[in-house]
Amino acid sequence: MDTFLTCTMVFLMLLASFNLFVGVSNDAVNFLSSALGSKSARYNIVMGVAAAGVLLGCTFSSGMMEIARSGIFNPQLFTYWDVMLIFFAVMLTDVLLLDTFNSLGLPTSTTVSIVFELLGASVVSAAYKLWVSTGTIIGLGAYINNEKALSIIIGILASVVIAFTFGTIIQWLMRYLFTFRYQKVYRYVGGIYSGLCLTAIFYFLIVKGAKGASFMTPALIAWLDANTETLMWSFFLTITVVFQILIWFWNFNALRIVILAGTFALAFAFAGNDLVNFVGVPLAAMQSAGIAASAEAANPALTPTTLYMGALKESVVTPTIWLIISGLIMVCTLWFSPKAQRVVQTAINLSASERSEKEQFGSTVGARVLVRSGLGVNRIINQILPRSVLDNIDRHFEKPRLKKGEVPLPFDQVRASVNLVLASILIATATSMKLPLSTTYVTFMVAMGSSLADGAWDRETAVYRISGVMAVISGWFLTAFTAFIAAGIAVLLCIWFGPIFMVIGGVCVVALLVRSNFFSKDKKVEAMEGFEAGLSKEELRKRFNAAIDRNLKQTIDIFSNTTMNFLSEDYSAVKKDKLEAQELLDHISLLRSQYYLMISHGQGAGKDYDARNYYYRTFSNVKDVAQDLRNTVNQMEQHLANSH
Incomplete structure (x- = not known):
């Protein structure tokens, strides 16, 4: 229909590869930090398990792709030319924004960025259309999918509270049960604990997530729904009995298996939920080009400015080959990106049980106020609860002394398993509901909640950890604001200057990405x-x-x-x-x-x-x-x- 728009679609597909590289560098922290921080397995093993989870999880992400097509705006009110400009502006902004945050070593949310970029670009595009045609912007709300967009934003914000609260409560209960000398209790309940964790992972990933898989048939999905209870009980009893026998007779460390399974599960859930953030827009552009080609064949009189894209609202299964190619790019990024390693270190430092050589964040006024308030609440609780109860809790949370020459781990295997299992359950649940939950929000806040419950935020480090959490959360809100404004400006420039700006902007973005990722002098490790x-x-x-x-x-x-x-x-x-x-x-x-x-x-x-x-x-x-x-x-x- 239009050669330039076809070239734009191809460029967006190429830019998707860069976006995968940049985005995975940012989100690798989600599923690598717990396993690496607890040193449950060698680095290569952890990376291999995570890579397998990412690759398989990509095939379960087909149902999420409709978010980019029609989750934020109503495509039936936009022409082919309009949506291609929106998609171009979104990708341009997204890659630059994420690369900036990664270069600073600061985790941010790819979901927040893509949602607010789509929202900003579509709002500005719709406002411009209304202003040109009517001289006002009355009726702007009709162009936006308000219900879905609002549910996504509320879900992202609610995930902060839910993840932090559940992380704190569950970790406190697990620590009270296992204590820091967990080997003794683990010998008697390790099989049950492992069975519960692995069963939860199996249920939320495979059973609940199966509906979004590109290769699942309706008959197989119906069979899973009909036999869910039998499958779950059989899986739980088998795992529990086998692991408990291995623990009793061979001192088997089932927590390592739980952590590796959790790493796989979280990588799986991450790929299933977040792939739309990286390739959803380019795939939507490709599907738009296909719709335009079919429409032109049926009616040659149609042009990019007269063809409306209501067909984007239809449910479409994304070809599995595109999902697998995306997964392979993500796997390569995990292995070879130094930026991914730096972002992982940020999260490990913030949740570490011991003070590191140098705290990564300084103290702030807000953090000091929160620490003083927390100390005040703690004094009140100590006055209310009986001394016998406090002594009992203290015994369960007493940390063993390090042996001479022993280097402390950032956190142990009990906390690592809680971080991984809980985060993967929350994310997989959102994926099954076709809700693009922020994996970074969930995993980061679960880790912060569990570290708080574990006493990792003592008086020596609490103010720095809270400052770090506030800095990262502020970064997320800054991402939302910046993404909305930048994407809106980008789409406005596309409308005003058309192909000239798009060509210049595309060349500049590619040049900056190549320079940043392949020719820049990375921070030296002395x-x-x-x-x-x-x-x-x-x-x-x-x-x-x-x-x-x-x-x-x-x-x-x-x-x-x-x-x-x-x-x-x-x-x-x-x-x-x-x-x-x-x-x-x-x-x-x-x-x-x-x-x-x-x-x-x-x-x-x-x-x-x-x-x-x-x-x-x-x-x-x-x-x-x-x-x-x-x-x-x-x-x-x-x-x-x-x-x-």
């Missing part, structure tokens, strides 16, 4: 300055000396450059020097705290305590020098800013 366990005395001393020399030299260089720039009154250069001075201070603080943690856990240069003390004091002095440098550069920057 391997030669790391003080990990297992190094010899000589190797440790070499690294200590090299780190001290390197950081002192960098301090001198920054001071020298800043002085020259200050004397020449180069304000922009001094501002860059200010950032470098702050980064240097942060880096030295990280090295100092890392070394402190190493020696506090009994690691380092044997019994050479004098050497340990010497190097620790040396790092303290280097940090003091860096602080003085930072303060001096700040004063120089303020002097130039005030034009003294």
Whole structure:
């Protein structure tokens, strides 16, 4: 019908590959952090299980694709040209937005971004159509699928409360039952617990999710519905008996199986629910092109501006081959994306039971208020409950002391299993209802709730963890606002400038993505300055000396450059020097705290305590020098800013 629109459709399909790469980098945290944080299996095994879950889960996502076609706007009121401009603007905005958040290492919601991009683009497009034709925007609501859009937004917001509340309550109950020395209780109830977890996973993923699979027949779905109860009881009893026997006679660790199954389930649920966020719009564009081609064959007089797309409201089964191709791209991203690894580390740090070398987020006023309020509530509860009840709870939540040289895990296998099973159940339930729930919202808030119940937010770390949660949630709301505005502006530019803007915008987006993902210098991992366990005395001393020399030299260089720039009154250069001075201070603080943690856990240069003390004091002095440098550069920057 229109060669340019056909080329646009092809471009959107290519952009979908980039979107999968960017989106999976962001959402890998959803199903990898629990298994990796508890170290339940080797990295390659966890990745292999997650990859299998993603690949299979993609085939169950066919029913979700209608969200992009007609879930946000009413396509019967938009022409072929209108919907293609909307889809182009949405994809342009989506890829850039997610890539920005990933580069910052901050998890965000791909569901929030795609929903509000579709909403923003369709609202602006409809408003423009009404304004041009009638001079007002009265009747704008008819163009938007208000009921479905509202249910999606309410579901996303409600998922925060539901996930956090259930995560806190269930983890508290499981911890009270198992305690932190869970091996004793686990020997008697491990089979039942594992059976319940695996049965729940099987029910919500396979039985409830089967209706959305692209290969399921109506007869098979009817058989599952008729035999659900028999299947569930048979599965539960078999798993429970087999696992309990293995635990009693061979000390089998069924929690590892539960965690790996949960990883598979969450990856499966993620792919089933979130694939629409990445490829739903390009597939909708492809189906629109197919509808246009059929309509043109039946009526050659139709044009892109006269053909209305009511056919997009019809239920269509997405070809399985497209879903499998999408799954393969997602699997490759999991294995090879460094951005995915950085986002995973963010979530592990926020839910860790021990304070890390350097908290990833600083304290904020809101976090301090919440911490003080929480301490006040805790004091009231302690006054109300009998001392015997409090002592009983304390015994169940008492953490064992670490052995000398033992490195603490971010969280244990009990919490990891709760995180995975609960999150996968909530997401799979939403998928069966064709509701695009935010997997990031659910998994992140379940993890935060379980870590709170586990006492991971102690007085030393609570303010930083709460600040982190507030920062991430704020990022989600910022995503919604930015997505709505940016997509609206993009579609308006498409309407005004047509193919010229679309070509220029497409080229710029591809160039930025290639530069960001393949040619940018990623954040360096200072391997030669790391003080990990297992190094010899000589190797440790070499690294200590090299780190001290390197950081002192960098301090001198920054001071020298800043002085020259200050004397020449180069304000922009001094501002860059200010950032470098702050980064240097942060880096030295990280090295100092890392070394402190190493020696506090009994690691380092044997019994050479004098050497340990010497190097620790040396790092303290280097940090003091860096602080003085930072303060001096700040004063120089303020002097130039005030034009003294």
